[in-house]
Amino acid sequence: MKIIKVGLIGFGIVGSGVVKILSDNSDVISQRLGAKIELVKIADLDIETDRGVKVEPGVLTKDVDEVLTNPEIDIVIELIGGTEPAKTFMMKAMENGKRVVTANKALLAKHGDEVFSLAEEKGFALGFEAAVGGCIPIIRSLKESFAATQIKSIVGIVNGTANYILSQMTENGREFGVALKEAQELGFAEADPTFDVEGIDTAHKAALLTRLAYGTSVNFDEIYIQGISDITLKDIDCAREFGYKIKLLAISKMNGDSVEVRVHPAMIPEDHSLAQINGVFNAVQIYDDLMEKSALIGHGAGSLPTASAVIGDVIEIARDVLLxxxxxxxxxxxxPKSFKNLPVTDIRQIETEYFLRFNALDKPGVLSVISGILGDHSISIKSVIQQGRDEGKGVPLILMTHQAREENIQDALAKLNHTDVISEKPIVIRCES
Amino acid sequence: MKIIKVGLIGFGIVGSGVVKILSDNSDVISQRLGAKIELVKIADLDIETDRGVKVEPGVLTKDVDEVLTNPEIDIVIELIGGTEPAKTFMMKAMENGKRVVTANKALLAKHGDEVFSLAEEKGFALGFEAAVGGCIPIIRSLKESFAATQIKSIVGIVNGTANYILSQMTENGREFGVALKEAQELGFAEADPTFDVEGIDTAHKAALLTRLAYGTSVNFDEIYIQGISDITLKDIDCAREFGYKIKLLAISKMNGDSVEVRVHPAMIPEDHSLAQINGVFNAVQIYDDLMEKSALIGHGAGSLPTASAVIGDVIEIARDVLLxxxxxxxxxxxxPKSFKNLPVTDIRQIETEYFLRFNALDKPGVLSVISGILGDHSISIKSVIQQGRDEGKGVPLILMTHQAREENIQDALAKLNHTDVISEKPIVIRCES
Structure with missing residues (x-):
């Protein structure tokens, strides 16, 4: 039986999952591939710590070049994450004729043009199924299964940490900070949770989905990104009152001359299928001209689910090597000849529905002032709830709008901030239905 | 730009979808493939009827050999369905060096060994993504994305007609016959709905999923198949009372020395994710050793969704031709060397939970007799509801069991049928939780 030799850079959570699967599932992998996959080198700065998986002597090395320049190795798996030195390593691997598999969404989202171009130039596959949605087969589906379709939009929950926190807030009434701490204790959130809770990781994935869905590069810095750290139990409760849940969404839409790519907490109706995706699960919904709506759901993170996607890519690329x-x-x-370079739609130009929470003064005429200013900005109101009543003091006034343009919302709110009818900066949450 | 020439056999609902997409989406297809797909021949017995899609003169023919033996044609799309003459055509196409794409689940489920063997012998890909779950990318995911995993079980809703009927019964209180007639009027059910409502189509798909998930041939005649035509509104209401919904499920489990493949209506908890799949939507859930649970959801039928999967396969195979x-x-x-030939687990050997509805005589001691006989057969009861009360006459007595063995259930019911405490044959519905 033929042998495909593989090198691994990064022996962390996902890396040790890769080692475990290649060992535990070697039979089923060989039965599917018709060849054996052998992990010949693992490079990591820490070669002492026991990861709980068996590694043959001589396989572990601190010298990354033992992977990158190893003439035996056909496929390099990069799992160190971050932009550098991951990018240098990946480029060097390709320059040395290696085919690469990675889970590095940050690198591909920020430096995709450079990295993908080199892979195209070399004529090699570059596997990154594990970069979006863990084991969810969204990358392969976009590249192959949905190749006959014109994709119109993608909406996804693609960060398990943020979804776990929001689920805990919604289901168990935990405050954001408490839910985050719990997620950290359970290993669902990292010590520095910024990328997860501030939407940056979700935006990396949104950028990659956009590239594949419409065939355009995406300037990462143009993506509108808002995280969930400002979401309070009050927001969650208000959402519930309107029959909505709050989820951190990656939204990507083809707008013709531009692509709308935005990441923010959004209110979605409780009976929306994404509202059923709880805890660390991820889901990606695809809307297109032929299939209407499809959805892929699964574990979006974790050692084994992510590693299973990595090895799925290794197997696919091993077939290229064998042939x-x-x-x-x-x-x-x-x-590449058809690849476009569309700008990201300015957030002020998007249109959606809005949930607005004002701390309004409870005096006659307040609603008339607010609705008047909204009306002046072509914003029409779907429903209003005024909670509690305490004349002369601030009371929460909640509005849901019909479809409106973001710039009109922002302009109207700026104007309202200059009136004397509201006492605090209003809370704005976009809605997707 | 290179051109890949394709022939189509069967100009029906899906066939005309294929023609429409190849025309409407030719740009996006070429951008993804880097080559053009040209439909050079369409064979159908009816070349007169207008299908609402444009066909160039000379493309339509009544002579299937103009496709099968056409030296120009690289890929043959078979969409006539059924076992014959589809099988003869498909085998002839492969013998003539054509690569084949099909949506024909009946043929592949019943004659898979023969058809797949010829494809393997010829070394050709055989595309059949459209055979299971319409546009849901389950075939490609099982073959490629989940290639590192050991699949344990698959549970799916894979027949849109049956799911539409059950949804109408559940949501709108329609009787089975009324819902079926409505489905026929809306084009969701065929004039002869036997395959859809009696579970045969679902079983075809279960057989194919089983082959791909575990690498074993499946003797179609060994599959336990029960349709939904006996399901009444009474059953739906009882299910609701216990917090369950009734769905027609394809169930496939790896049991080691045998594969459990069965199709029947099943009660599933209302908060089960498959309980949210309504109308003509399909869903397939995969359980394995690495990803725990994944799900793929989409339109399971219809001209364009199914045709989009057909063309996805054509594009994939066109890449082989180009390379x-x-x-x-x-x-x-x-x-093929690892492919197994496992038997299907005898239905009497399966274990699951059961919903049992008896028409019991309302007299003291009846429950004791029934629970005694169940207990004698190692069946323990999870809950009991007795509806209404009319001493001396029959009243519905509903039991949910814990996990039990099918043969014990059948033996216990046979024994109960010989007592004087029940007045009709009990209704048995398996539960999946």
Whole structure:
């Protein structure tokens, strides 16, 4: 039986999952591939710590070049994450004729043009299924299964940490800080949770989905990103009162001359299928011209789910190696000659529904002032709830709008901030239905 | 730009969808493939009827050999369905060096060994993504994305007609016959709905999923198949009372020395994710050793969704043609040398939970007799509801059991039928939680 030799850079959570699966499931992998996958080198700065998986002597090394320049190795798995030195390593691996598999969404989202171009130039596949939605087969589906369709939009819950926190807030009434601490204790959140809770990780994934769905590069810095750290139990309760849940969404829409890519907490109706995705589960919904709506759901993180996607890519690329062919499918789903360079739609130009919470003064005429200013900005109101009543003091006034333009909302709120009818900066949460 | 020439056999609902997509979406397809797909021949016995799609003169023919033996044609799409003459055509196409794409689940489920063997012998890919779950990318996911995993079980709703009827019964209180007639009027059910409502179509798909998930052939005649035509509103209401919904499920489990493959209506908890799949939507859930649970959801039928999966396969195989390679991935997910021939688990040997509805005589001691006989057969009861009360006459007595063995249930019911405490044959519905 033929042997495909693989090198691994990064022996962390996902890396040790890769080692475990290649050992535990070697039979089923060989039965599917018709060849054996052998992990010949693992490079990591820490070669002492026991990861709970068996590694043959001589496999572990501190010298990354034992992977990158190893003539035996066909496929390099990069799992150190972050932009550097991951990018240097990945580029060097490709320059040395290695095919690469990675879970590094940050690198591909921020430096995709450079990394993907080199893979295209070399004619190699570059596997990154594990970069979005863990084991959810969204990358392969966009590149192959949905290749006949014109994708219109993608909406996803693609960060398990944020979804776990929001689920705990919604279901068990935990405050954000408490739920975050709990997630950290359970290993669902990192010591520095910024990327997860501030939406940055979700935006990395949104950028990658956008590239593959519409065949366009995405300037990461143009993406509107808002995290969940400002979401309070009050917001969750208000959402519930309107029959909504709050989820951190990655939203990507083809708008013709631009692509709308935005990440923010959003209110979605309780009977929306994404509202059923709780805890660390992820889900990606695809809307297109032929299938209407499809959804893929699964574990979005964790050692084994993510590693299973990594090895799925390794197996796919091993088939190329066995056949002696270059990449079959364009690295970014579209032929490089057709690849576009569309701008991201300015957030002020998007249109959606809005949930607005004002701390209004409880005196006659307040609603008339607020609704008047909203009306002047072409914003029409779907429903209003005024909670409690305490004349002369602030009371929460909650409005849901019909479809409105973001710039009109922002302009109207700026104007309202200059009136004397509201006492605090209003809370704004976008709605997706 | 290179051109891949395709022939189509069967110009029906899905066939005309294929023609429409190849025309409407030719740009996006070429951008993804880097080549053009040209439909050069369509064979159908009816070349007169207008299908609402444009066909160039000379493309339509009544002579199937103009497709099967056409030296120009690289890929043949078979969409006539049924076992014959589809099988003869498909085998002839492969014998003539064509690669084949089909949506024909009946043929592959019943004659898979023969058809797949020829494809393996020829070294060609055989695309059948559209055979299971319409546009849901379950075939490609099982063959590629989940290639590192040991799949344990698959549970799916894979027949849109049956799911539409059950949804109408559940949500709108329609009787089975009324819902079926409505489905026929809306084009969701065929004039002869036997395959859909009697579970046969679902079983075809269960057989294919089983082959790919575990790498074993499946003797279709060994599959336990029960349809939904006996389900009444009474059953639906009882299910609701226990917090359950009734769905027609395809169930496939790896039991080691045998594979459990069964199709029947089942009660599932209302908060089970499959309970949210309504109308013509399909869903497939995969349980394995690494990802725990994944789910793929989408339109399970219809012209364009199914045709989109057909063309996804055509594009994949066109890449093989362009690279001049044989099949990359084993036709049935596993290397033919590793392919097994496991028997299907006898239905009497399965274990699950059961919902039992008796028409019991309302006299003291009846429950004691029934629970005694169940207990004698190692069946323990989870809950009991006795509805209404009319001493001396029959009243419905409903039991939910804990996990029990089917043969014990059947034996216990046979014994109960010989007592004088029940007045009709009991209703038995299996539960999946």
């Amino acid at each position: 002696g062919v270059s990449s079959r499918v364009p690295v970014q789903a579209f032929d | 001049g390679v044989s099949s990359r991935v084993p036709v049935q997910a596993f290397d």
